[in-house]
Amino acid sequence: MAELMPWLEPLYRRFAAAMAAERAPQALMLGGPRGVGKEALAQALAARWLCERPLEAGESACGQCRSCRLLHRGAHPMAWRLAPETALGNEGRQITIEQIRALQEGLSLAETGRRVVTIVPADAMNRFTANALLKVLEEPPAGVSFLLVTDSPSALLPTVRSRCQVWWIAPPRRDLALAWLETQEGGAQAAPLLDLAGGAPLAALRWARSGWGRWLERFLAEAGGDAPKAPLAWAAGLESWLKAKETQESGFGLEAWMDWWLRWLHDLARVASGAAARHFSRAEGQLEALAGRASLRAWLALERRARARAEWVRHPLNLRLFLEDVLSDYVDTVGG
Incomplete structure (x- = not known):
């Protein structure tokens, strides 16, 4: 939790509480403007979903178990991340239907237990790709958590949105954003850019750096x-x-x-x-x-x-x- 931005912590705790009650959403869409930390939250939720540490021992992912270490290295066999790839053509702007088919095959071959699929940005799926994903969301395998990250939930097919619980992440309060920027390298230079970035601290920080x-x-x-x-x-x-x-x-x-x-x-x-x-x-x-x-x-x-x-x-x-x-x-x- 120390690495998570303070304005994201309530959402993280909400997910952990739902896990503890065995009511975690099987498909969660994280929407909000660019630069508010949606992908960071998705990474934290994926880590908590796969962590071997019991929830009773604390709501945070431990970072030490085999699952956490594999996820940190990007080598977890039960974690899939779908994003546009230049090598697949279309100038790296779209998630392709081939990626969805590879996901379907991977999920069907994977052992039972908790698995996580992160799609970022989810609005990079065209209509055909989204329809292919919809078939998976309509009959999701047990134990799989889908995390869809997007700047624009309305850009996705309504049928896909209807299968997800949508969490909107708004820019934090200005004082909270400025306080966080003060703790970051280059944060002083980012403060004048915060309003121009629409109040999104990560965008302002990226611009400043x-x-x-x-x-x-x-x-x-x-x-x-x-x-x-x-x-x-x-x-x-x-x-x-x-x-x-x-x-x-x-x-x-x-x-x-x-x-x-x-x-x-x-x-x-x-x-x-x-x-x-x-x-x-x-x-x-x-x-x-x-x-x-x-x-x-x-x-x-x-x-x-x-x-x-x-x-x-x-x-x-x-x-x-x-x-x-x-x-x-x-x-x-x-x-x-």
């Missing part, structure tokens, strides 16, 4: 300036930055920039409506100055258009033209 604090300063200097750059020059500079080796090595790219951009536009609309900024609270002054340059209706319309363009972010036909389109719309609104 990758050096994204520098990218945030650049983003605010460009988007929040009193006089936004000419869109064509801005797009050219932004393209060079996103393609730079240092930027790419940090894991920051168009998808991350567009996520920040949508949050920026959302905050502009909020401030224009009289509400407080949600993601860029440290830039409240810049947001107030810009929000007054257009009507609330104009900001909401701009945000809608940007979200429609974001659908193409993984495969823009031309990066420069994509950025010019996005930034020209923004500059026109600010100048209007």
